[in-house]
Amino acid sequence: xxxxxxxLPESISGLxxxxxxxxxxxxxxxxxxxxxxxxxxxxxxDLSSSQISALPESVSELVNLEYMNISWCTxxxxxxxxxxxxxxxxxxxxxxxGDGNVNIPKGIAEMSNLKILLADGLxxxxxxxxxxxxxxxxxxxxxxxxFFTGENKPSDxxxxxxxxxxxDLGRVQNLAEVEELQLWKRRQLHSLMVSGHxxxxxxxxxxxxxxxxxxxxxxxxxxxxxxxxxxxxxISTFPSWMTDxxxxxxxxxxxxxxxxxxxxxxxxxxxxxxxxxxxISDMPHIKEVNQEFxxxxxxxxxxxxxxxxxxxxxxxxxxxxxxxxxxxxFMFPVLHHLKIHKCPKLRFQPFLPRSVxxxxxxxxxxxxxxxxxxxxxxxxxxxxxxxxxCTLSSDGLIGLQSLTSLxxxxxxxxxxxxxxxxxxxxLTSLKSLDIAMSNVPECLGGVTSLECLKIRNCPVNYNTLxxxxxxxxxxxxxxxxxxxxxxxxxQEVNWLTNMPSCLENLVNLELDNFxxxxxxxxxxxxxxxxSLTLRQMPDLKTVHQDISGGxxxxxxxxxLKIGSMPNLERWTTAxxxxxxATHSAQSALSV
Numbered sequence: 001x002x003x004x005x006x007x008l009p010e011s012i013s014g015l016x017x018x019x020x021x022x023x024x025x026x027x028x029x030x031x032x033x034x035x036x037x038x039x040x041x042x043x044x045x046d047l048s049s050s051q052i053s054a055l056p057e058s059v060s061e062l063v064n065l066e067y068m069n070i071s072w073c074t075x076x077x078x079x080x081x082x083x084x085x086x087x088x089x090x091x092x093x094x095x096x097x098g099d100g101n102v103n104i105p106k107g108i109a110e111m112s113n114l115k116i117l118l119a120d121g122l123x124x125x126x127x128x129x130x131x132x133x134x135x136x137x138x139x140x141x142x143x144x145x146x147f148f149t150g151e152n153k154p155s156d157x158x159x160x161x162x163x164x165x166x167x168d169l170g171r172v173q174n175l176a177e178v179e180e181l182q183l184w185k186r187r188q189l190h191s192l193m194v195s196g197h198x199x200x201x202x203x204x205x206x207x208x209x210x211x212x213x214x215x216x217x218x219x220x221x222x223x224x225x226x227x228x229x230x231x232x233x234x235i236s237t238f239p240s241w242m243t244d245x246x247x248x249x250x251x252x253x254x255x256x257x258x259x260x261x262x263x264x265x266x267x268x269x270x271x272x273x274x275x276x277x278x279x280i281s282d283m284p285h286i287k288e289v290n291q292e293f294x295x296x297x298x299x300x301x302x303x304x305x306x307x308x309x310x311x312x313x314x315x316x317x318x319x320x321x322x323x324x325x326x327x328x329x330f331m332f333p334v335l336h337h338l339k340i341h342k343c344p345k346l347r348f349q350p351f352l353p354r355s356v357x358x359x360x361x362x363x364x365x366x367x368x369x370x371x372x373x374x375x376x377x378x379x380x381x382x383x384x385x386x387x388x389x390c391t392l393s394s395d396g397l398i399g400l401q402s403l404t405s406l407x408x409x410x411x412x413x414x415x416x417x418x419x420x421x422x423x424x425x426x427l428t429s430l431k432s433l434d435i436a437m438s439n440v441p442e443c444l445g446g447v448t449s450l451e452c453l454k455i456r457n458c459p460v461n462y463n464t465l466x467x468x469x470x471x472x473x474x475x476x477x478x479x480x481x482x483x484x485x486x487x488x489x490x491q492e493v494n495w496l497t498n499m500p501s502c503l504e505n506l507v508n509l510e511l512d513n514f515x516x517x518x519x520x521x522x523x524x525x526x527x528x529x530x531s532l533t534l535r536q537m538p539d540l541k542t543v544h545q546d547i548s549g550g551x552x553x554x555x556x557x558x559x560l561k562i563g564s565m566p567n568l569e570r571w572t573t574a575x576x577x578x579x580x581a582t583h584s585a586q587s588a589l590s591v
Contacts, residue, residue, distance in 0.1 A: 005029050013038035020044040024069070025336065027051060027356050027383050028407075037061035048072050048093070049304070049336050049356070051384070057081040060107075064088055071095040071118070072305060072337055074357060074384070079103055084110030096121035096305070096337070099359075099386075103127065109135035120279075121307070146181070148172045148215075157181065162190040166219060169196045169233055172210045178218040190226045194219060196233035213237060220248065226274075227254040235260060238267045246271035246295065258282055268292055270299025270321070270331065281309035281341075289314070293331070294321035300332050306353075309341040317348045340366055352399065357384040367396030381405030392416035401426045410434040417441055437482070445470030452476040460485045465495045469502040475528075477503065480512035484536070497521045504528075507556075512536055523554060530556050535563040543571040 005026045013035035021042060023029060029050040037058025045062070046069045053075040060081030066088050070076060077098040083089075084107025092111075094102070095118050104127040108114070117139040127133040145165040146157050157164075164186075172178060183189065196212055217239040221228065228249070241248040245267055252272050256279040264285035269275065270293060294300070299321055308314075319331045332338075335355040340346065342362045348369040352358075360366050367387070382403040387396075387410065397420045400406060406429055411417055418439040425446025432452040440458055445467035453474055455464070460481045468477070479485075496514075500506075500521050509526075510533040518539040523529065562568070 007031055008033055008036075010035055012036070015039060017041050022046045023050060024048040025050075025356075027336075030075075032056050032059070034058055040064060043067070043088075045069070051075050054078040055080065060085050060105075062086065067091050069093040070097055072357075073097045074099055074337075074359075074386075077102055079105045082107040084108070087112055089114055091116040091118075093118040094122070095119060096339075101125070104132050104136050106132065108132045114139065148177065153180075162188055164189055164191070165193040165195070167193075167195045167197065169194065169212045169215045170209065172212075172215045173208070175210055175214060175218060178210075178215050181219070184220045184222050187222045187224045189222055190224060192221050192225055192227070193229040193231070194233070195231050213239070217241075223249065224251060225249050226251055228252060229256040229258070230260065231256070231258040233260055234262050236262055236264065238263075238265075242267045245269065246273065250274070253277065255279070256281075261285070266293055268295030270294035271296050272302075274302055275300065276302050277305045278303060279307040279309070281307065281311070283311060284313055286311060287313050287315055289317045291318055291321045293318075294329075297321075298329060301334070303332055304334060304336040306332070306335065306337070306355075307339045307341070308343055308346070309339070311343045311346065313345065314343055315345045315347065317346060319348050319351055319353055354382055356382065357386075358382060359386045359388075360390060361388045362390065364391045364393075367399045368393065369399065384408040384410075386410040387412070387414055389413045390415075392419060394419055397424065397426075404429055407431040408434075410436075411438050412436040414438045440464045443467065447471070448473065450474060454478040456480045457482040459483060462492050462495065465492075469495070469498060472502060473505060474503050475505055476508040477506055478508070478510040478512075478533075480510065480535075481514070484513050484515040486515045492516070500525050507531070509533070510535075515539060526554065528556055529554060531559040531561075532557065533559075533561040533563075534565070535561075536565075537568075538566055540565055541567050541569055543568070 005023070006028045007030070010033045012033065018039050019041055021039070021044070024046045025048070027050065030052060032052065032055065034056045035058065036056050037060070039062060041064055042062050043064055044067045045065060048069045049072045052073050055070070055076070055078070057080040060083050063085055065086050068089060068091070071093045072095070074097065079102070083105035087110070089111050090113050092114060101124045102122060104125050106128055109129065109131040117136070119136070119140040127136070144157070144163060145167065147168040148171045183192070194216070212233050213235045216233060216235060220239070220241045245252070249272070251274055253274045254277040255269065255275060257266070258279065259282040261282065261284055263283055266280070266286065266289060269278065321329050321331060330351070332353040332355070335353055337357045338353055338355040339359040340361070340363045343366070344362065344364055346363055347365045352366065352369040383405055385400065385403070385406060385408070389412070392414050393416060400409070406427060409427065409430055409432070411434070413436065417435070418441055420441050424441045425443060427447055428449060430447055430449055433447065433450055434454040434456070435458055436456040438458055440455060440460065442463065444464065448471060450471050451473050453468065453471060453476070455478065457480060460479060496517055496519070500523050504525055505528060506526050507528050508531040509529060512535040514537050516539055517537050518541065520540070520543055523532070
């Protein structure tokens with residue numbers, strides 16, 4: 001039951017001789033203690049597939065660390081500290097973190113021993129130092145290469161760091177050149193990318209080209225291969241060593257099939273004994289994935305992560321694999337992350353695969369697939385669902401209701417969320433709801449289990465605000481309106497006044513873009529409040545000490561942020577205290 005671990009005790013810093021710490025698949029682990037950096041002897045750290053949102057700065061003080069894996073930490077965006085201190089680090093895996101948006105670790109260019117940097121799935125990243133981004137780009141794409149351009153010879157190939165890229169399959173004029181590579185003999189090869197295109201220049205082609213299917217047949221990798229990427233090839237079928245891939249590549253753990261735009265089928269992958277990561281993208285000729293994909297009984301026993309992307313014509317994916325008689329097994333029994341991007345027609349039959357984390361982007365039909373309730377057929381509880389840029393239907397909500405372990409739901413840029421209406425209160429296990437650029441459901445107040453609510457860049461009316469007052473278990477509340485929320489009468493203004501008495505458990509409160517609000521509520525009863533952020537309240541002119549209620553109130557407040565208050569002239573702080581305050585964009589303010 002390690003996946004139920006929510007936090008580490010501070011006492012862990014007392015394990016001064018600890019060298020190996022594996023916290024992978026701790027799906028509910030959200031934070032590490034600041035004292036984590038005291039583990040000075042730590043050499044191996046695996047935090048993959050946890051829900052950590054930020055690493056403590058002290059992690060950059062683990063000077064003996066040699067291996068670090070933070071992959072699939074989808075909430076992780078911040079890597080504070082100077083990672084240049086990690087001079088012994090040899091391998092860093094930061095694939096698929098932060099929903100593809102992340103800060104490059106500061107000082108990464110100073111990691112003199114870093115040999116392997118895995119950064120799959122990262123879309124946007126930011127950095128402070130130019131040296132860091134240059135180093136990051138160079139190392140993350142570093143591999144030996146061979147291109148069929150006539151400029152180099154197979155006999156000259158030297159494989160660096162066990163990785164190789166073979167490109168320009170579309171320029172091969174003689175199969176003898178391909179056979180001379182003898183990839184199947186190169187047992188030191190652990191990572192291979194094969195692409196139909198490449199970056200070589202070469203000379204003008206003077207004779208007929210060899211079909212890429214024939215070229216690929218001769219590029220059989222060694223049995224030692226652990227990672228394989230096949231992209232940009234013009235093929236209609238796969239080579240024989242891929243149709244019986246479990247026999248030829250038994251050690252394969254990571255497989256990507258991308259931009260195979262003329263191929264209309266998939267090889268049977270279910271019997272690969274070590275496969276844990278699968279990416280299938282940009283294969284427009286594939287319309288259906290059937291039971292043959294499993295390749296036999298007990299398929300995909302190790303597969304944890306799947307990305308299905310840009311499959312515009314894929315309509316059906318059969319997740320059942322009939323073995324014999326009436327016995328039925330299902331694909332993907334231990335799936336942790338399922339990402340489905342731009343598959344507008346895709347439905348799973350009979351059930352949507354169960355995974356710890358489900359991400360759906362521009363794929364309207366996925367949630368309308370049947371959803372298997374918790375039972376022996378699936379072992380993974382679905383904890384996190386993120387839906388982005390989809391049109392939602394009532395069928396989609398029915399599917400979510402059967403996910404009895406669902407704790408986090410994110411809905412962004414979606415149409416139809418208001419169609420869920422009063423049925424949304426059936427999500428009885430939900431702890432966190434993040435709504436952005438979408439209409440807010442009318443009966444939001446029925447989800448009484450909520451502890452965290454974020455409404456960002458959404459139209460908000462008085463009914464929504466009233467619904468929030470019913471969520472008495474809230475710890476974090478953030479309402480940032482897309483358009484100014486006008487509190488036009490005394491009743492609506494009183495919503496703000498009534499909020500603290502209804503939401504006494506608040507620790508973090510953020511309100512943004514409220515017009516007509518000329519007063520702040522009595523916050524003195526919020527004894528647990530640590531952070532208060534107020535922005536864009538143009539009618540607010542004066543804040544009295546009455547908001548705190550006395551010198552003993554707001555005892556836990558640490559951060560106060562005020563922004564874009566053009567008419568705020570006076571804030572009396574005789575009773576309110578804050579360990580840290582930030583003021584911006586209110587030139588008339590006096591404290």
